[in-house]
Amino acid sequence: MIKLVNVSKSFSQFKVIKSVSLTIDKGEVHGIIGASGAGKSTLLRLVNLLELPDQGEVEVNGQKLTNLSSKELRRARKSIGMIFQHFNLLANKTVYENVAVSLELANYPKKERRDRIIECLQFVGLKDLIKQYPAQLSGGQKQRVAIARALANNPQVLLCDEPTSSLDPNISAEILGVLENINKVLGVTIVIVSHEMEVIKSICNRVTVMANGEIYDTVSTEPIGIHHIDKSPSYFVEQLAKAGEMDDA
Numbered sequence: 001m002i003k004l005v006n007v008s009k010s011f012s013q014f015k016v017i018k019s020v021s022l023t024i025d026k027g028e029v030h031g032i033i034g035a036s037g038a039g040k041s042t043l044l045r046l047v048n049l050l051e052l053p054d055q056g057e058v059e060v061n062g063q064k065l066t067n068l069s070s071k072e073l074r075r076a077r078k079s080i081g082m083i084f085q086h087f088n089l090l091a092n093k094t095v096y097e098n099v100a101v102s103l104e105l106a107n108y109p110k111k112e113r114r115d116r117i118i119e120c121l122q123f124v125g126l127k128d129l130i131k132q133y134p135a136q137l138s139g140g141q142k143q144r145v146a147i148a149r150a151l152a153n154n155p156q157v158l159l160c161d162e163p164t165s166s167l168d169p170n171i172s173a174e175i176l177g178v179l180e181n182i183n184k185v186l187g188v189t190i191v192i193v194s195h196e197m198e199v200i201k202s203i204c205n206r207v208t209v210m211a212n213g214e215i216y217d218t219v220s221t222e223p224i225g226i227h228h229i230d231k232s233p234s235y236f237v238e239q240l241a242k243a244g245e246m247d248d249a
């Protein structure tokens with residue numbers, strides 16, 4: 001599904017990705033974790049050629065992206081969705097229009113656009129907010145819009161760059177639930193960059209650990225499930241009481 005072969009990338013003189021080879025199979029939820037500056041986001045952006053590699057080959061869905069013309073690359077990118085830590089929504093467009101833009105850019109048949117937009121917003125649980133602007137939404141709702149936008153063109157792969165890092169733990173859990181659903185229900189292969197081990201352990205079945213621009217290891221894992229935190233006031237009081245008991249001990 002995704003194959004990187006000896007991919008390297010430098011910014012100025014600094015080699016950020018050093019001859020990395022990685023294969024991700026169809027249907028995986030693949031995590032990429034590592035310390036800050038390890039090269040996780042750059043590696044993810046190399047998968048859809050948002051960053052062009054200096055060397056090496058990138059193949060997605062059986063197509064060598066590194067061999068394509070810019071027109072062919074635009075077409076190939078329809079099957080690769082992406083979401084970001086800060087959502088990257090268009091502030092002057094409504095929820096509906098944010099999703100519509102992605103279909104317009106892809107020349108999706110005009111007559112079918114409305115149904116497709118509603119379908120995607122329904123999938124992420126936002127059908128009732130189509131007329132709102134991003135500023136009127138919570139962080140979790142903004143990320144859901146970004147997910148709907150990424151899903152609109154029926155991608156085979158969804159790249160997620162720190163998708164929950166701006167969200168509180170409960171909202172993170174909800175977004176992870178949406179991503180898990182996309183993988184299970186729609187069969188989309190997911191690659192998720194995160195510096196949070198809890199996030200990676202919750203839904204990933206294979207994980208690449210990066211260090212200094214290289215792959216330190218890739219391991220198969222059993223997802224432990226998404227941890228929803230109790231939001232009730234009694235839970236907070238209980239936790240504070242426990243902390244007090246530990247201080248007394």
Ligand SMILES: Nc1ncnc2c1ncn2[C@@H]1O[C@H](COP(=O)(O)OP(=O)(O)OP(=O)(O)O)[C@@H](O)[C@H]1O
Binds near residue numbers: 037040
């Ligand atoms: N466009 C760029 N121009 C110059 N340097 C860059 C650029 N993008 C990334 N870098 C540098 O490349 C290195 C790897 O960055 P990258 O964002 O891939 O790491 P990361 O593992 O995702 O880190 P973090 O978790 O902090 O986001 C860093 O030293 C970063 O400063």
